[in-house]
Amino acid sequence: MGEKIRKNTLHVGLETDFLLGGIATPLRDYRMAWSLNRYLGIDLERIEDVELSPGHLPENGGFSRFRAIEEMDKATIYLISNRFSGKLLLPGQRNADYLLLVYGSWYADKFPDLLASIRPLPNIQTVFPIEPQTVSRRLNLLFE
Numbered sequence: 001m002g003e004k005i006r007k008n009t010l011h012v013g014l015e016t017d018f019l020l021g022g023i024a025t026p027l028r029d030y031r032m033a034w035s036l037n038r039y040l041g042i043d044l045e046r047i048e049d050v051e052l053s054p055g056h057l058p059e060n061g062g063f064s065r066f067r068a069i070e071e072m073d074k075a076t077i078y079l080i081s082n083r084f085s086g087k088l089l090l091p092g093q094r095n096a097d098y099l100l101l102v103y104g105s106w107y108a109d110k111f112p113d114l115l116a117s118i119r120p121l122p123n124i125q126t127v128f129p130i131e132p133q134t135v136s137r138r139l140n141l142l143f144e
Contacts, residue, residue, distance in 0.1 A: 018103045019111045020132045022082070022096030023118065024125040029064040032098055035121050036079060040114075042068040046081055048086060059065050063089045075104025090135055095126070 012109075025032060033044040049062035066079040078101040082089050090099065107114060111129065118127045 006047075018101055018132060019107055020102075020130040021100040021111070021115050021118075022093055022126075022128050023061065023098040023100060023122050023128050024095055024127075026125075027097075027123050029066070029079075029098075031123075033066045033079055037117070039121055042070065042077060042115065044068045044077070050080060070104070070106075072093055073104060073106040075102060075106050077102050092135065093130060093131075095128075096130070099130075100127075 018126065023032070027035065030046070032105060033046070036042060037044050044066035045068070047065050047067050050065050051062050063084045064081040068077045070077065078099075078107075080099045080101060082093060082096045082099050088094065090096070093099070100118075102111065102114070115127045115129060
């Protein structure tokens with residue numbers, strides 16, 4: 001007689017398989033990368049800039065981006081400028097001059113320690129974790 005039809009709903013969500021932190025500092029991008037390389041023992045190298053819209057990169061560059069691949073930890077670390085020409089890569093993170101993005105599960109429980117090791121570096125004003133799930137425009141970060 002009136003058999004009930006089961007209704008299944010598929011929820012597609014954006015998985016965040018990275019850790020994210022913000023860094024406030026007056027340092028220029030190359031000095032910031034050099035500091036992290038020196039004090040953390042990583043090897044950040046400059047790679048192509050991040051564009052807000054494909055094909056719309058200004059002549060003088062975009063959001064600078066550095067990458068270090070940690071073979072032993074199976075992790076990739078990015079240092080990304082959050083500011084360029086008066087624009088913010090992540091508008092909700094006005095306090096962050098740089099974003100530290102880490103792919104790799106090895107850092108999952110060590111990320112607070114990593115951020116704490118950056119705080120005492122010269123010219124660092126603050127370092128703070130950012131919940132990737134709360135970041136608007138987080139697709140700008142998913143370019144790996």
